[in-house]
Amino acid sequence: MPADLLVLGAVALVAFLLGAVNPATIVAGTLGRDLRSSGSGNPGAANAGRVLGRKWGVLVLVLDVAKAFAPTLLASTWFGQTAGLVAGLAVVLGHVYSPFLRGRGGKGVACAVGAVLAVEPVVAVAALVTFALAFAVVRVIGEASVLGTLAIAAVGVTGAMGLVPGVGRWTGAWLAAVAGVVVSRHRRNVRAWWSRVRG
Known part of the structure; x- marks a missing residue:
């Protein structure tokens, strides 16, 4: 090897x-x-x-x-x-x-x-800002965490497609993978949030 x-x-x-x-x-x-x-x-x-x-x-x-x-x-x-x-x-x-x-x-x-x-420090800061804004609205840590994580995923997916300046394709794929692991552990929060959105 x-x-x-x-x-x-x-x-x-x-x-x-x-x-x-x-x-x-x-x-x-x-x-x-x-x-x-x-x-x-x-x-x-x-x-x-x-x-x-x-x-x-x-x-x-x-x-x-x-x-x-x-x-x-x-x-x-x-x-x-x-x-x-x-x-x-x-x-x-x-x-x-x-x-x-x-x-x-x-x-x-x-x-x-x-x-x-x-x-990617800038991406981390953007995720934290997203979390803070989301928490101010939903007042639920789990759901705000999901939205903050989705911000990372969004940058990751677009970065992997070469659409984010300064974020390489491999780094973008990595960001998406890390976010995916976290979101998978918040399945109940995602379902609860989606149920409320659908009314």
Whole structure:
């Protein structure tokens, strides 16, 4: 196997395992709580804030963003852009399908933002602005998260088609893939939102 493929494989494995480490579960455990049986049951920042308190939710949010941002940026710096894209997608997959949580990890929003922030900061900021505006209207974190993620997907799809200046085709495809993973974990929010839209 070529050395570059070995590097990419190692990057993917390390990033996946880093993503699988769930800060929300760890923080909750130190406080004697189990997020999987509290609130929404999701081991993520939003549920941590709901069950443990706002400051703990913010801490989990920062840790989730950082655990995706750092390996994505480091892989890109050390081994090139392709390695960075591999690391970013792998860390999000690790978070969502954590083997340490029997495949039932978080929904991946904060991790996706961290990974995108390392690769395309402007897109990450646009997604956050979309989230903020959506939340001001719908007042539901899950649905606002979906709309923010769809902003990433829109840039990704158009970028993959070569229609976004400064966003390469591979990067666009990567953005779409990352967004797709997150949206797939928000199926219930999508159905609820669509039901309300249809009236």
